[in-house]
Amino acid sequence: MPIFDSAALPHIEIDRTAVERARRKVPGRGGGRQFAKHKEHGDDIHGDLDFVFQELGQRTPALGIDPRLILVVEIGAETVGPSDEADWGRAGLRVVEAREASRVIAFSDDPQMTEFVRRLDVYSKGPQGDNKTATYETFFDNIASVRPYGRIDRMGVALDSRLGEIGDSSSDRITVDVEVWHPGDQEKADAWLSALDEALTGFGVEIHDSFSSLAAGVSLMRVTATARLVSQLLNVDLIAKIELLPVEGSDHLRPSNVDAAQVSDLPVPAGDAPVVGLIDSGVQAEHPLLRGCVVDATAVGSAFNDGIDRHGHGTSVASILIRGSIETQLASGEWETPPCRILSVRVLDSDNRIPQSRLPQSEITNAVAYLAAQGVKVINVSLGDEDGVMVGDRAPTLAAVLDSLAQKFGVVFVVPTGNVAPADYSGPFDEQLRNDYPLRLLGDSIGGLMDPAPSALSLTVGGTVPALRAPTLGRVPMGKPGWPSPFSRVGPGINGAIKPEVSAPAGTLGQELDSYNPDDDEAFMVAVADGRRDRSTVVSYNRGTSFAAPHVARACAMVQDAYPDASANLIRALVLQSVTSGESPLSGIPGITDAVRESENLRLTGYGSVSEERSVLSGDRDTVLFAEEKIPLDSVHLYTIPVPDSFFVAGRVDRGITVSLCYDPPVRARRMDYMGSRMQFELLRGVSPEATVDLLLAEEKEARRARKDLQQSLPTLSSLSTRQRIQMKPSRTARSAGANQVGRFAWKSGFTRFNENASEFVLAIQNVNRWDSPTRRQPYAVAVRLWVGDNLPPVYADLRTKVRTMKAQAAARAQARG
Numbered sequence: 001m002p003i004f005d006s007a008a009l010p011h012i013e014i015d016r017t018a019v020e021r022a023r024r025k026v027p028g029r030g031g032g033r034q035f036a037k038h039k040e041h042g043d044d045i046h047g048d049l050d051f052v053f054q055e056l057g058q059r060t061p062a063l064g065i066d067p068r069l070i071l072v073v074e075i076g077a078e079t080v081g082p083s084d085e086a087d088w089g090r091a092g093l094r095v096v097e098a099r100e101a102s103r104v105i106a107f108s109d110d111p112q113m114t115e116f117v118r119r120l121d122v123y124s125k126g127p128q129g130d131n132k133t134a135t136y137e138t139f140f141d142n143i144a145s146v147r148p149y150g151r152i153d154r155m156g157v158a159l160d161s162r163l164g165e166i167g168d169s170s171s172d173r174i175t176v177d178v179e180v181w182h183p184g185d186q187e188k189a190d191a192w193l194s195a196l197d198e199a200l201t202g203f204g205v206e207i208h209d210s211f212s213s214l215a216a217g218v219s220l221m222r223v224t225a226t227a228r229l230v231s232q233l234l235n236v237d238l239i240a241k242i243e244l245l246p247v248e249g250s251d252h253l254r255p256s257n258v259d260a261a262q263v264s265d266l267p268v269p270a271g272d273a274p275v276v277g278l279i280d281s282g283v284q285a286e287h288p289l290l291r292g293c294v295v296d297a298t299a300v301g302s303a304f305n306d307g308i309d310r311h312g313h314g315t316s317v318a319s320i321l322i323r324g325s326i327e328t329q330l331a332s333g334e335w336e337t338p339p340c341r342i343l344s345v346r347v348l349d350s351d352n353r354i355p356q357s358r359l360p361q362s363e364i365t366n367a368v369a370y371l372a373a374q375g376v377k378v379i380n381v382s383l384g385d386e387d388g389v390m391v392g393d394r395a396p397t398l399a400a401v402l403d404s405l406a407q408k409f410g411v412v413f414v415v416p417t418g419n420v421a422p423a424d425y426s427g428p429f430d431e432q433l434r435n436d437y438p439l440r441l442l443g444d445s446i447g448g449l450m451d452p453a454p455s456a457l458s459l460t461v462g463g464t465v466p467a468l469r470a471p472t473l474g475r476v477p478m479g480k481p482g483w484p485s486p487f488s489r490v491g492p493g494i495n496g497a498i499k500p501e502v503s504a505p506a507g508t509l510g511q512e513l514d515s516y517n518p519d520d521d522e523a524f525m526v527a528v529a530d531g532r533r534d535r536s537t538v539v540s541y542n543r544g545t546s547f548a549a550p551h552v553a554r555a556c557a558m559v560q561d562a563y564p565d566a567s568a569n570l571i572r573a574l575v576l577q578s579v580t581s582g583e584s585p586l587s588g589i590p591g592i593t594d595a596v597r598e599s600e601n602l603r604l605t606g607y608g609s610v611s612e613e614r615s616v617l618s619g620d621r622d623t624v625l626f627a628e629e630k631i632p633l634d635s636v637h638l639y640t641i642p643v644p645d646s647f648f649v650a651g652r653v654d655r656g657i658t659v660s661l662c663y664d665p666p667v668r669a670r671r672m673d674y675m676g677s678r679m680q681f682e683l684l685r686g687v688s689p690e691a692t693v694d695l696l697l698a699e700e701k702e703a704r705r706a707r708k709d710l711q712q713s714l715p716t717l718s719s720l721s722t723r724q725r726i727q728m729k730p731s732r733t734a735r736s737a738g739a740n741q742v743g744r745f746a747w748k749s750g751f752t753r754f755n756e757n758a759s760e761f762v763l764a765i766q767n768v769n770r771w772d773s774p775t776r777r778q779p780y781a782v783a784v785r786l787w788v789g790d791n792l793p794p795v796y797a798d799l800r801t802k803v804r805t806m807k808a809q810a811a812a813r814a815q816a817r818g
Contacts, residue, residue, distance in 0.1 A: 035141055038134050042124025048146040049113065049120075055148050056111060059235075063199040068237035069111050070096075070149040070181070073104040075142055085672060085771065087139055092116045096181045097240065097394070098672040105149055105240075105670075107183060151234045156243025159230070168231035173224055175208075175356055178233065179241040179397065180219040182212070182670060189219050192238045196221065199236075203229055209359045215404035217668035218397045222359050245356065246385045254522045255530060258330065258539035260288050268292035269322075269338040274560040276321060276553055277371035277379035277411075279364060280314030282307045282346035288538050289319045289326070289529040290342070297344040300370040301363045303355040310350040315531025316542060317382045318342050321550035321557075324612075325505075326527040326539065327466075339612075340557035343376060348383065360385070361401045372409035377560055377568060379411055380553040381452065382546035384418045388451030393674075395494050396451035399458075400669035406457040407664045412568045413458035414553040416545035417489040417500050418450025422478070422509065434478040434511050437486045438585040442600055447490050453500070454493045456675060456739045457664050459572055461552045462605050463488035463506025463545040469523040475510040477524050482582035484604040488545050491603040494674045497738030498730065502579055503605040504551035507543030555612045562616040569662045570628050570781035576660035576742050577624060577783040578615040581608035602730060607742040614785075620794035621646075622787040625803065630777035633677055633769035636696055638689050639782070641761035642802035644795035646788040647751045655788040656746030659683060659728065659763065663739055663780035666772060676772030679780060680736035681743065681765045682717065683726040685751075686758040695720070696766050723754065726761070 035041035052071065059067040071093070088095050088106060092115035097105035108116070123136040159176060166172050180196060182189045189212050197207060205225040212219040222245075225233075233242055266289065275295055282304075285294040297307035309315045319326060322338045329335045345367040347354060354360045364381070371379055381402070388396050395403075402413050425444035426433055433440075441447045453460045463485035468477050478486045485506045493499030507525040525541035552575065559574045560566060566574070585604070586597045618624050623644075631637050647655055659681060666676040684692055695717050717725055728743030735741040753759060767778050788795055 038126040038137070039124045041140065042120055045120055045140065045143060045146060046117075046124075049117065052146060052148050053112070062235040062237070063203070063232055065195055065199050065236050065238060069108040069113070070237050071106045071108070072147050072149050072153065073106055073143055074145040074147070075104060090115075091119055091136075091139065094183055095670070095672060096183055097670040104672065105181075107181065149237070154234050154239055154242055156241060158244040159242055162244055163227060163231065166227055168227060170227040172227050174227055174230060175222065175224040175245050176230055176242050177245065177359070178221045178223060178239055179243075180221065180238055181240050182214075182217045182219045184214075184217065184668070184670070186212070186214040189214070193219055193221065196236070196238060200225070205229060208357045209362055211359045211361045211365070213361070213365075213401060213404055215408060215666065216361075216397070216400040217670045218361065218400055220359055220361060220397065222356075224356075246353070246388065254525060254541040255535070255537045256522065256527070256539045256541060258537055260538050262330070263288045263538055266291075266323075266335050267337040269341050273338070274340045274378070274557045274564075275343050275374065275376055276340045276557045277368075277376040278314060278318055278321065278342050278344040279347055279367045279371075279379060279381045280309075280317055280344065280383065281311040281348035281350075281352055282309035282314045283318045283342065283344040284309050284315045284529075284531050284533070285344075287315055287319070287529050287531060289323055290315065293322045293338055293341055294318070295341050295343045297346070298370075299346040301347065301358060301366045303349070303358050303363065304346050307344055307346040309346070309531050310533060311348065311352045312531030312533075312535075313348065313352050313382070313546065314344060314346070316528035316540070317380065317546055317550050318344065319529030319531075320526075320547055321380060321554050324551070324554060326529075330527065330539070339554060339561055340378075343371060343374060345370060354383075360398055364398070365401060365405065368405045368409060368411065372411055377411055377571065378553055378556040379413050380550050381413055381415050381458075382549045384416065384450040384452060386418070386450060389418075389446065389489075390449045390451065390454045390493075391445070393495050395456075395667070395669045395674050396454055397669060398452040399455040399494070400667060402452045402455040403457045403667040406455075406568065407666055410568045410664070412556050412571050413452075413455060414549050414556060415452055415455060415458045415460055416506075416549040417453045417460060417462045417491075419463075419487045419544050420447045420489050422486045434476055436589070437478055438484055438604055439589065441484070441486070441490055442603060449489050449491060449493060449499055453489065454497075456494055456497060456667060459502060459552055459556070459575065459740065460491075460493070460500040460606070461545065461549045462490070462500035462503040463543075463548040464503045464605060464609070465508040466505035466526055468508070475512060475521055475523075478509045478511055479585065480583070482609075483585045485543070485545070485548075487543070488548075488604075491606070493738060495737050496734075498602050498606060498735060498740075499738070500606040501576065501738075501740045501742075502552055502607060502610050504548040504609065506545050506548040509543075552610055555610045555615045558612055558616050567628060567779065567781060569664055569779055570626065570783075572662040572740055573660045573781040573783040574624070574626060575610055575615050576607065576662065576740060577658050577785045578611040578613075579606075579608035579658075579742060580611065581605070598729060599734065602734070618796055620796050621790065621792070622785065623796045623799050624783055624785045625799070626781065626783040628779070628781045630779050631679075631765065631767045632777050633767055633772055633774055635767055636693055637765045638692060639763040639765070640806065641683075641763050641784055641786075642799060642806065643685070643751065643759050643761060644786055644788065644798050644802075646792040646795050646798070647747070647786075648753070649792055650750045651791070652748045653789040653791045654746055654748065655786075655792060656744065657683070657726070657728075657761070657787075658742065658744045658785040660783045661741045661765065661780060662782075663778055665739065665778060668771075671771060673770035675739065675770065677767055677769050677778055678736060679739075679741075679765065679767045679778070680732050681741070681763060681782070682732060683728060683743065683745075684720070684724060684762045684764065685726065685760070686724050686755050687720070687762055688757055689762060692762050692764050696764055723752075
């Protein structure tokens with residue numbers, strides 16, 4: 001049965017004017033103070049500034065580039081600090097980066113910071129006249145200290161290690177990526193890149209590539225130079241970071257005994273099947289598993305002459321995208337018709353790396369622009385920077401570039417979390433490693449997401465342990481089917497976003513009973529096409545999150561096939577509403593509460609596993625409605641969702657609801673708020689639309705501060721009963737940090753009609769502006785799945801009748817209004 005397109009369902013839009021009017025009803029702002037004495041704190045900051053000015057005055061031009069005033073502003077531990085970048089601008093500072101929640105990197109064109117110092121002097125005088133607060137109190141109370149941004153801040157971890165080995169005065173040549181500050185103005189960003197380019201001329205530096213994007217807020221340069229010159233670059237104020245190139249990843253391929261005869265004459269996709277983009281090492285288009293499924297294999301950058309796979313990785317990824325679970329079909333001999341075709345763009349060389357002469361950001365931008373021009377909506381990117389592990393809340397550069405491209409071209413990116421070796425996080429071996437590795441992985445920051453996995457608009461895919469075959473004698477698998485793979489990296493994402501969102505089979509590792517000695521036993525791996533040019537078999541076994549991602553890209557392609565006009569937001573929303581979660585690997589561990597277990601599971605496997613079938617179909621007892629809209633900033637959309645009659649049937653039978661929300665805000669890698677706006681949703685029952693809006697506005701920061709300051713008991717969402725506010729999991733706070741959101745709830749018993757609104761859900765979708773253009777309307781898609789157990793009446797026909805009635809009533813009201 002088809003999914004209902006509920007785009008025509010009536011919804012109420014509460015515009016920005018109404019929101020602002022309601023905000024003005026909230027009295028006061030208030031809030032606690034971090035520093036009790038204004039003058040004392042002001043003197044401390046003045047002392048920091050004196051050191052900054054002295055240090056700046058003593059510096060000489062580095063490589064001919066004049067010193068710039070780049071500051072690190074430490075934010076107090078009890079607050080995230082001044083979050084309005086306009087406040088910094090009015091104080092004479094331009095924010096060029098926000099790191100974690102405690103540091104802000106600011107740039108000043110005025111070496112004396114005249115306006116900042118003037119405001120600091122005013123603040124230091126304390127409250128004046130009848131005022132209870134000092135001028136600029138909120139701003140300066142949130143600043144703990146100020147210091148110069150220096151050499152150590154610019155030093156990458158791998159570069160630090162390398163210079164320690166060869167010495168920073170060595171003539172050895174090394175290749176590094178140089179990240180230049182992006183000031184939020186493209187003309188100034190280009191000027192800074194040009195200044196660095198000119199400074200390097202004549203020093204024997206080889207400049208391979210440069211890249212700059214206003215949309216992503218990123219400027220980069222790849223150069224080869226002596227260690228001595230790289231060491232001097234660490235003193236250039238225009239530079240944010242210098243790091244060595246990523247190291248080459250390892251290959252875990254194990255050939256099988258499957259030959260070409262066993263996979264001959266396989267079904268091919270329809271001629272009008274969706275085309276999925278593959279950005280990888282290319283493909284072997286005539287491989288038996290791919291023959292007839294590849295539209296083209298090309299290269300669009302300057303690094304390669306063709307799109308032929310000379311490593312094998314891209315062909316392996318493509319085989320899962322086309323064939324799905326290869327093991328199952330090999331065993332049965334029955335092969336499914338592929339749901340899509342492939343358009344491959346090669347960006348990786350024979351070592352499965354971006355060539356040294358090119359920046360990944362440049363190559364991927366070119367590839368995406370080409371794919372989008374061919375009408376591609378879904379793109380699988382199973383690659384990443386193994387040294388680019390996310391630290392804190394800072395958006396990695398490649399992730400920011402993907403987000404800016406997703407927003408520009410309206411495409412869905414599917415990316416893996418990346419891989420980590422258990423030996424890096426497990427500690428000393430003990431026999432419980434195979435059972436408690438998830439807990440150890442969560443406890444070590446080395447297992448964080450690999451760039452571009454933190455990409456907010458992408459669907460990030462973690463690896464899970466598949467159904468296992470009989471292993472070699474003396475070996476045991478790490479984990480159980482459905483558990484996170486022991487090499488799959490974990491979230492959260494940027495600003496605490498739930499990442500990965502979904503997970504799929506990626507393999508596991510084997511462990512000897514008395515020692516940690518992981519091997520490549522094919523019993524613990526997944527079947528893929530053997531894409532090596534010198535292969536002797538057509539199928540091999542491999543492991544890694546690269547092979548989890550195409551399972552999800554395949555589901556996205558199926559949605560696109562069923563709904564050709566679907567936006568990228570809707571494709572993501574329909575895939576996400578299909579997810580199910582399995583047994584938690586943290587169950588039964590003493591000392592872990594249910595709340596902690598739920599939040600940590602999200603870091604491991606996200607919302608759960610995707611169902612291809614549920615992504616595109618409704619059933620008698622499992623029905624989906626969806627809508628696409630554009631919402632003004634600082635506004636609310638209200639949808640009325642009919643409650644199926646089955647939800648009112650008495651008896652302890654499962655029934656439930658899943659809501660997914662996806663949107664594509666603009667991003668900036670260096671913004672204090674990464675996404676330009678934040679969307680969130682609530683599901684209420686028995687609450688009028690008017691009351692719903694009041695409750696949502698009461699949750700805003702200004703209202704919370706007013707309640708705390710005035711000790712007033714204003715209505716809040718938390719004051720609603722559990723039958724009125726559906727306590728979906730994860731919580732609104734947890735899920736709303738990301739651009740891909742899912743909330744779920746299930747009931748064991750039937751509903752009661754406790755007022756006139758109790759036969760409907762109110763789905764409230766709110767958009768809160770951070771720094772986006774105030775006139776922009778933010779596109780989004782929402783999907784709602786309602787389901788009941790086998791012992792309850794079906795819901796499909798019931799909901800179809802209710803939806804038709806609601807549409808007719810809405811049309812009648814619109815006609816009456818004239």
